[in-house]
Amino acid sequence: MLKEERYSVILDLINKKGILKVSDITDVIxxxxxxxxxxxxxxxxxxxxxxxxxxxxxxxxxxxxxxxSHIEKKNLNLDSKIHIAKKIATTICDGDSIFLGPGTTIELVHDYLNVNNVKIVTNSIHVFNGFIDDPRYELILIGGSYRNKTGAFVGSIANDILSRINIDKAFIGVNAINDNTITNSNEDEGMIQTTILNNALEKYIVADSSKLNKRDFYQFYTLDKVTAIITDNNISPENIDKYSKYTKLYF
Structure with a gap:
């Protein structure tokens, strides 16, 4: 590879990732x-x-x-959130055990879910409140330290409980996806999300298309380890090509 070609590859990598180690670059070029x-x-x-x-x-x-905050997020991209919530509902079957993580999109799933005998595990008080009066579901709320900003229970107690739970399907909302990297704003929530994804047979990342090509503070998983991204139908052809290299896309 010529010098200027190397420079082009290096700059492309750096601008996508933000920071790279020398060893990361040598592996690529x-x-x-x-x-x-x-x-x-x-x-x-x-x-x-x-x-x-x-x-x-x-x-x-x-x-x-x-x-x-939860209130700030609630009405952002509402049409996309409804579209995604309906898509999530279609992937859940009678008899499933599922984990529904925190997130204003995932909170809408109850409105479109029409199955029976589903065991629902969540660490989100808002998701819990959406299902609490519906007798069709066995509902389990995971406790721990409470994050008011997202309505999630996190910390060592929550993580210990979830490390013992095996489920069929996990649905995890995220703040940002960039290339193969999945990130959010808080390391405690990220640790919870890592644990439950590792214990799920099917792993779904929930993100509207505005979250693509962005990054946040804490990296907790990679796309090549998940079953699919569930997103909206506003996703661009370029992003379909880009992210389908890592996993399936449902939109």
Whole structure:
């Protein structure tokens, strides 16, 4: 690979990821670490990236998403949320055991679900309140430390309980997806989400199309390990091509 070709690949990686280690770059372009360090130094001198210890960072990285409150999120992209909630409902069958994570999209699932004998596990007080008066479902609320911003129970107690639970299907709302990386705003919620995804036979990531090509504070899973992304029908052809390389897309 010629030098300018290497530069193009390196800049593309850096601008997508924000920060990369030297070893990450050598794995992609198959040259020595000495060559990569020399390339990074040259690109730094040109002002195209910034050298840091062990790697480099973009001079214009993808901006982290601001975590909104539950009330702020509730009416955002409502049409897309309804579309996704209906899609989630179609994937749930009689007799399933499922986990419904926190999120204003997932809270709408009850309105479109028409099955029986389903065991529903959640750590969301808002999801719990939506199902509490419906006798068709066995409802289990996981307790722990309460996050008022999202209405989720998190922490070591919640994580310990969920580590012992095996379920058929998990539906996890996220703040951002960028390439193969799934992120959210809070590490405690991320740990919970990792645990339950690992214990689910089918793993579904719930994200409207506005969450694509963005990143947030805490990386908790990768797309190549999940069953599908459930999103809305506003997803662009470019993003369909991009993300279908990692997993299935339901929209």
């Amino acid at each position: 198959d040259v020595t670490e000495v060559t990569v360090r020399r390339d990074l130094q040259d690109l730094d001198q040109r002002g195209l990236l910034k050298r840091i210890h062990g790697g480099a960072q973009s001079t214009h990285p993808i901006k982290l998403e601001k975590e909104l």
